[in-house]
Each structure stands twice: as structure tokens, then as C-alpha cells.
Amino acid sequence: MKDLHIIVCLKSVVLEAPRGRIVRTAENSVMNPFDRPAVEIALALRNEVGGTVTAVSMGPPVAGNALLEATAMGADRAVLLTDAAMAGADTLATAAVLNAAISQLPPFDLLVFGTRTADSDTGQVGPQTAVSLGVPMITQVSHMEPAGTGCRLERQCDGFTETYECAFPAAVSVNPDAVVPREIGLGDLETAFGDKAYDVWGLEQIGLSPEATGESGSPTRVLTISPVKTRKACEFIEGDDAQKRDELINHLSNAGLIG
């Protein structure tokens, strides 16, 4: 198999937002934990087949630290997509930025995403980017190995394991339990944060107009965010023992807790 170019798209997420206010700092911003397995699976495939891994992230300047962590893990190149006009982008507008940036990079064989983010949790950016780039996507991949001119993949769904064979170029999102992300070596961290070697691209570099992204390019709006109030309520099951048993099984089964 020829050398691969694998692109991992990752996000820097905020750990906490006291009183609903988000102030991004290096202390409270981390690489999305669901993206770590994505980086790991990309690095493992590169190490097996050969080639390069490029890490790409859209976000404010502090998101560069997540890219440096990916570099410390072993990524060959990193690109930060940052521009004031990208602020407030919804998932579709984010996918538009990623699409434009990926089109500026050397042609890719595989595009890798985490399944979702720890802060907004939509899981949409990966599929939207894949669709916009016109490549097939397999989500929730739990195992991947090179095969033919592409790869063989497994994903688990509803208690079944599905196996796919997919030609490159393709896109995947990685199940968080698929692999254990590697620990970062101290020397690698020192080098990555010492060199701070990542490209910074704004809208101009990726050839996208301000209207196509940020708030103006986002068809959805978050109107309000408020905490969910949970109410605990006890429900008593009536009847004889057999009825109570069957009713309990029904309840648990309908709640998806057994079955």
C-alpha cells in the first residue's frame, strides 16, 4: 500500500463554564477526550502502513495547544483554523471551514474524527464534513486495519458487529473505546511546545467568505441554554409477585436497561 495521508480533525473543548460564562484559557481548554482515540488510531495506521498524519482544528488561538498535544503524540503536521469571522459557527458552518481547509491540504486518504465532543455533543461535524467532501463515512469504528486499497473496519451497533471494507479516500469516526490513546512522552511534549510548529490559517488562506461561516454561515441558532432540572420520582408496582416481576422486567426493558 502506498504512503497514506491521514487527516485528524480535533477540537479544543472547555472544561468548565462558571455561571454559564465561557472564558477560554490554556487552563480550562483541553483536547476533546473523544478525539484522543481518533488521533491514536490515525497514528497507529500511519506507523503500520507509512505516510503522514495532519491534525486540523478550528477554534480560537488557545486551540493551538490541543494541536501541540497531537504533535507531541506523533502527528507530523498541524493546522489551526482561526479567524474572528469563524466565531459562533454551528456544525454546518464548522464543516464548511474544515472542508475548505482540507481542500488546501495535499489529497487525503483517510479523514478521522472523534464520535462527538465533550462540550456540545452533537456528533454532526464529522458526517457533515464527509458529505460536503463527497467521501463515504463509517461512524463509531471500533477496529481498523489496512486491506486492499483501503481498509477493513468494524463498528458495533445494537449488539451486532458490522464489518466493512472501504476504499480510500474515506472518512471515519472512532468509537471512544476502540483504542487506548498513548501517553505523551516528556521529551516529545518539550519539543512540541518548544517548537510551536503549526500553521495558522484564517479565512483568506482557505478561500472562504465570511458569510459562509461563523454566525452568518450558520443556519441554526442556540437561543438559550439552561440546566436540566431532574426530578426523582418513585413508582410503585402493584399486583401479585408474578405481575410485579413481569411489570418490572417491562419497565427495565422499555428503559433500555436490560434486553
Place this chain on the structure above:
Amino acid sequence: MNINLTDKHIALRRAVKSFCDREIRPIAADIDKEARFPWEVVEKMGRLGYFGIQTPRELGGAGMDALSYAIIIEEISSASGSIGLCVTVHNSVAVFPLLAFGSPEQRDKWVPPLARGEKIGAFCLTEPNAGSDAGGIDATAIPRDGGYTVNANKVFVTNGGVADICLIFARTDPAAGRKGISVVVAERGTPGFVVGDLEDLCGMRANPVSSIRLYDCQVPAGNILGKPGMGLKIGLAALDTGRMGIAAQAVGIAQAALDEAVQYAKQRRQFGVPIEKHQAIQMMIADMATRVDAARLMVYRAAALRDSGRSFSTESAMAKLFASETATAVTDLAVQIHGGYGYSKAYPVERYYRDARVTRIYEGTSEVHRMVIAKGVLG
């Protein structure tokens, strides 16, 4: 004094914590109980650079600064004081003197395998009758057959049970008094090199602290570090660096005890409310948090001074004194907040309490540190 935590330091703390959460915290109680040195974790740490933190890259290390070193030791020690001890002693009083005083040949020979964690280092100064009074050692290294014949009985050697490369303080010129003390490098496996029984200690039980005895152990002349007679100078320089590591270790243990106490105070209910609502507990938590914060700032200041190339001897002594006394006070309060459960092995605070105690003793007692500080202040 500017203590500037950069993005690198923040990412570093996160990376070390991630490693500790995955590899060290789950086994910390067991290795303490079994007094077992966790080779499986130590080997992983070696591959990740933890045994050559400040060692230059060209010698196999990570090439980090002293502030990074303090953060790393703090984080490891908050998970396991014993492993923190292994790493700090190896880095600061075994590898550092080789880097600072070794000839290029000595550095090239001993440092790379130490920095990669393939070999473990130890610092052998204390003897049954010489501890705080380093000039009172009995060990000898007498010139013979073009090398030195070493006889020594070293006790309380941290990492002793697993050490491959030992820095032995011995008299090469017994008639010259303090100026006749040198550092001799002795390698495990050399005829006459004997590892004694492991000490049965109150805390730091997963570290194989042992005695090291040398009986007519013949080493080449090239195993003298620096020059003959430089022993006490090397020892004092090593301990300047070493005490900063112990101070960072004390901060890590104290932080772990504070975190446990806060968590427990929120869940333990007495008199109808979580005990965090009682003012008596709040006062304790406030004192603990304040002392830990102050200790951490003192350690980081000493590290920042070192990184800027300035003298840090008095400041590192102050940091070690304050941080170690903080660790014993804070772990004591953590046990108090836990009540009877704090005295049980069911909760980790009793381990922190035992581990903290020795930080006031090793690499210079609190009393010796007060002497160092007084000398720095009074001149």
C-alpha cells in the same frame, strides 16, 4: 520574581496527571501495602522520559526546566509518594551530580542509561553514625592498583534495592578531614558490592530503601566524580537540587490529602448536614488550602530562580522546610477530618500521613534546613 507557568507547563501537568490516573493511582494503595516496587510502571516511565527529566536531549533525557521538574514530581507524588521519591532521588541526586560534575566520558557512560530509566541511580551518603553531619562519614576509598578500594556501610539508601549506579561518599584521603571526601561511582555487580536488607519503614513503603555495603570493592580511577576531595561540594550542590524535589513531593502529598479531605467533607454527614457545613471543618480546610498554596509558590519560586540561573540555595531550603512541615500538618488534618476512617487503610489519607512524615527528615532534616536558611539570612 516572576513565576510564569507557560502553556507547556499546563499541558505537562495534564499529561503527567493522565499517566498517574491510568498507571499509578490504581496501584498506589496495593504497592504500599505489599511494599512492592512496581517495575511494570517504572519501565513505562523510563520510556516516557521520567528518569531524565532535566537531562539534555543528546544524553537521552527530556531536556526540561526546573519548573517542569517540580510540577512532574508534585503530580507523581500526589498519586504515590513512593514512586515520586524514586523519580526525584534518581533525577536530582544521582543523575544531576553526574551531569554537573562528571567528565564528558563519565557523562556519556552513565547518564544515557539512567536517563532512559534502563538503570536506576542512588545517592549513598548516610551511614549509621553520619547523617546530618556529612563530614563525619567512615567510608573509605583508598588508592590501590591504579584504582580505588572502597569500603562503606551506607544506610537508608533510597532506591537501594534496585539501584544499578550508586554515588558513594567516601574518604579518599582520610588524613585530609572534610577535604578528603570524594564521590566514587560504584556499579551493582562489581565484586564486593552488596545490597542489604530492605528497610521496614513507616511510609514510602513501595520504595526499596535499603543499605548498600561495599567490601573491598575495587573501582577504576575513572570512577571518581569530579576530582578527589570534591565530595562535600558535590553533595551540597546535589542536595540544593534534591531538596527542591522533596519540597515538590511534599506539596503533591499535601494536595492529595487536601483533595481527599474536601471530597470526604462534602459526603460525610453528621448532625444532619455534610460536615463541610460545620465551621470547625471549614477552618481546617481553609488552613490546609492556604498552606498548600504557599508551599507550592515557594517551590515554584525556587525552581524559577534555578531556571533563571540565579542562586536558589536559601529559597530551596525554605521551600523544603515549609513544604515538608505543611505536608505533615495537612495530612494530619486530613486524617482528623476523616475521623476514625482516616485512621483506617480503607481511605488513602493514612498513607499520605505516613508518607508525609519522612519529608521532614530526608535530604536534610527541618533542623538542618533552618541552619542553612539562617546562614543565608545572617551571612
